[in-house]
Amino acid sequence: MVIFLTGSTGLLGSRIASALVAQGHSVISCARHAPSNASDARNGPLRRFVRLDLAYVRDQATLMPLLKGVDVVVNAAGIFSDRTGHDFVRLHADAPILLFNAAARAGVRRIVQISALGADEHAASAYHLTKRSADDALRALPVSSLIVQPSLIFSPEGPSTKFFTSWSTLPVVPLPGRGVQRVQPVHIDDVVELVTKGVLTTHVSAAASETVMAVGPESMTMRRYLSVLARLANAAPPTFLPMPIWLVALAANIGQRLPGAFISVDALAMLERGNTAPDDGMRRWLGRPPVALSQLPSMPRSFGIEAKLGWLVPLLIGAVAVVWIWTAIVSAWLYPQAASLELLARVGAPPAIRLFLLYAAAGCDLLLGASSLFWPARLGPRTRPWHCQIALIVFYSLLITWRLPEFWLHPYGPLSKNLPMLAALVLLAHIDRTDST
Numbered sequence: 137m138v139i140f141l142t143g144s145t146g147l148l149g150s151r152i153a154s155a156l157v158a159q160g161h162s163v164i165s166c167a168r169h170a171p172s173n174a175s176d177a178r179n180g181p182l183r184r185f186v187r188l189d190l191a192y193v194r195d196q197a198t199l200m201p202l203l204k205g206v207d208v209v210v211n212a213a214g215i216f217s218d219r220t221g222h223d224f225v226r227l228h229a230d231a232p233i234l235l236f237n238a239a240a241r242a243g244v245r246r247i248v249q250i251s252a253l254g255a256d257e258h259a260a261s262a263y264h265l266t267k268r269s270a271d272d273a274l275r276a277l278p279v280s281s282l283i284v285q286p287s288l289i290f291s292p293e294g295p296s297t298k299f300f301t302s303w304s305t306l307p308v309v310p311l312p313g314r315g316v317q318r319v320q321p322v323h324i325d326d327v328v329e330l331v332t333k334g335v336l337t338t339h340v341s342a343a344a345s346e347t348v349m350a351v352g353p354e355s356m357t358m359r360r361y362l363s364v365l366a367r368l369a370n371a372a373p374p375t376f377l378p379m380p381i382w383l384v385a386l387a388a389n390i391g392q393r394l395p396g397a398f399i400s401v402d403a404l405a406m407l408e409r410g411n412t413a414p415d416d417g418m419r420r421w422l423g424r425p426p427v428a429l430s431q432l433p434s435m436p437r438s439f440g441i442e443a444k445l446g447w448l449v450p451l452l453i454g455a456v457a458v459v460w461i462w463t464a465i466v467s468a469w470l471y472p473q474a475a476s477l478e479l480l481a482r483v484g485a486p487p488a489i490r491l492f493l494l495y496a497a498a499g500c501d502l503l504l505g506a507s508s509l510f511w512p513a514r515l516g517p518r519t520r521p522w523h524c525q526i527a528l529i530v531f532y533s534l535l536i537t538w539r540l541p542e543f544w545l546h547p548y549g550p551l552s553k554n555l556p557m558l559a560a561l562v563l564l565a566h567i568d569r570t571d572s573t
Contacts, residue, residue, distance in 0.1 A: 139335060140206040140244075142166045142190060143213030147294045148250060148286075150326045152212060154321065156335065157182045164206065190231035191223065208335050211235060211270075216296075217392065217400055218262060228266035232274040246280045248334050253287045253320075253349055253411055260409070261376040261402040275345045282334035282358075284327070285562045286350040287411050291324035291430055292439055301369050301439070302446025304362040309374040312384040312407065315359030320351040320412040323427040330421050335484065349413035352426045358407065364430050369440035381408075404542075432539035449567060452560055453508055456525070461503030468498035483539040504528070517572060522565035529554050529561070 139156055143149035144165035153163050165171075166188040172479070186202060190213050193199065203209070211232050218224040232249065239247055255267035271283050291297050303309060327350050334348075356364070359376060366374050385404060392400035418426045467476065480490045509520040533554050536543050543551045 137161045137207045137336070138164065138205055139208045139210060140164045140166065140203060140239075141210045141212060142188065143211070143250070145171045146212060146214070147291060148289065148327065149212035150322065150332075151324060152210060154334045155253065155328050159332065159336075161335075164202070164243045164356040166202070181232065190235070191226045193234055194229045196234055199235055199238040203239055203244060206239070206242065206244050208246045208248065209235065209239045210249045210331065210335060211251070212331075214250065214252075214267075216263070216403075221512060222476045225263045225265040228263070229273075230464050232270040236270070236274050236277055236279075240277045240279045244279065245280070246335070247274060247277075247551075249274050249281065249283045249333060250331070251283050251285045251347075253351065253413060254406060254409065255285060258409075258505050261406055264406065265401055271347070277445065281345040282337070283345065284331055284334065284350050285347060285413075286322055286327050287352065287413070289324050289327060290321045290322045290349070290352075292435060294324065297365075298443065300362065301365045301443040304366040304374055305369055305371040305440070305444050306447055307375070308377050309361060309362060310377050310379045310384075311362075312379060313377050313381050315362070315376060316359055317358045317407045318355055318410045318412050318417075319358060319361050319407075320355045321361060321429055322350050322352040322418075323401050323429065325382065326350070326352070326418065326426045327421060330418065333421055348373050348417040348421060349415075349565070350418060351415050353415050356411045356430075356540060362431075365443075368429075368432060368435045369443045370434050370437060371440055371443070429507050438560060445567070448563070451565065456557070456560060456564070457505045457508035460501045460508065464502035464505065467501065468495060478539075483535055497515040500528070518568040519565045519572075522561045522568065526558060526561045526565070529558055 139161055141149060141153055141156075144163075145167040149165075149167070151380050153165050161182065163183045164186055165183060166186045168189040168191075170185055172188060182393050190200070193220055197311070213227060213232070215223055215227055236247055238247075249271060252264060252265045252273050254261075255264045255271055259268045261264045271285075274283060276283050288296065304567045319537060330348065330350055362374055362376075366372070369542050385401065388401050388404045392403075408522070415426055477490045480493055481487070485493055504521065504525050508525075511518055512523055533551060
């Protein structure tokens with residue numbers, strides 16, 4: 137069987153592709169960017185990558201050649217945040233509808249659409265409304281189809297699971313309101329199994345369309361879900377702090393402007409609405425109950441460590457930035473200028489440029505602090521500001537050791553405190569280098 141799969145490099149899409157290939161099916165994997173292993177021989181002849189950005193598909197003619205000989209189309213493309221105000225419409229509605237119509241014209245026998253729980257008659261958010269538009273268009277076509285509407289997906293490697301697990305391991309865990317919003321998380325393995333079984337069911341009526349709500353067996357409050365995640369991460373039971381909803385909404389409004397944010401006004405509204413449904417469809421398709429997250433054993437220790445790093449690393453970055461920025465402020469405005477110039481004289485700075493060196497050093501410190509917080513990708517790897525800071529601290533330390541060795545014996549340790557700062561920077565450089573590979 138030949139399967140055409142969009143969103144093949146995403147969390148769910150990549151797992152679906154691997155499962156189908158493992159079952160001996162030929163998969164045409166489509167995504168905006170080729171995966172790092174696109175040319176890997178281990179993919180074998182059963183998996184072929186095609187570069188396709190659905191945001192720029194404007195007509196069926198673009199898609200028709202790609203669908204030649206295809207038996208099943210699976211649309212797993214999707215995004216969770218829309219920074220332009222148009223991406224949800226393009227990627228969740230317009231492009232999938234074009235794809236579904238092209239597939240019907242090409243004689244594809246079955247279409248599987250990955251939608252979202254809540255994309256129904258009560259949908260209010262742009263996320264749900266655009267998903268619903270594609271679902272409704274697919275139901276109207278004379279082609280066999282399965283619409284899978286997943287709830288919150290639990291996956292140890294998934295960004296949303298990492299986000300919520302990091303949240304659950306905070307020393308004090310803030311809750312939206314009292315944390316009574318209801319969710320029904322579903323294990324990613326169950327969703328993948330449901331989709332692959334749905335792909336292989338091509339014998340149903342050509343006009344039949346079924347919608348399955350992909351949920352786990354347990355409806356739980358957000359408070360309970362965070363407690364389950366903390367246990368899976370081998371962390372202490374959370375200490376919860378209820379937060380007024382208006383304050384959470386304000387934080388969501390700010391957070392949605394940050395890159396890669398999972399919190400937004402729409403996300404909060406969807407959480408407040410609730411995300412639950414009966415699991416009878418899952419039981420029927422899987423032939424068993426879905427996996428209950430509360431019954432899972434604790435995850436490997438690395439899962440908990442990574443979860444805690446989710447908030448420890450930003451905390452460390454913030455501390456490093458504050459050190460540089462505060463040093464710049466003290467050097468330029470708060471510390472007596474005469475004393476600073478005297479220190480520069482003792483390290484051998486020429487009289488004519490001492491004042492320039494003082495403010496140049498303060499400006500450099502300010503720049504390093506800012507670069508710790510904001511580093512544009514166009515300037516190169518994220519490790520560069522850490523390497524620059526390491527080099528500067530080593531230079532300062534060697535110069536002061538040479539010209540002012542008594543600073544090593546100072547009771548406040550102005551030089552010895554450089555050692556933990558260097559350790560923190562080495563750690564940040566290592567983490568960013570690992571994340572980029």
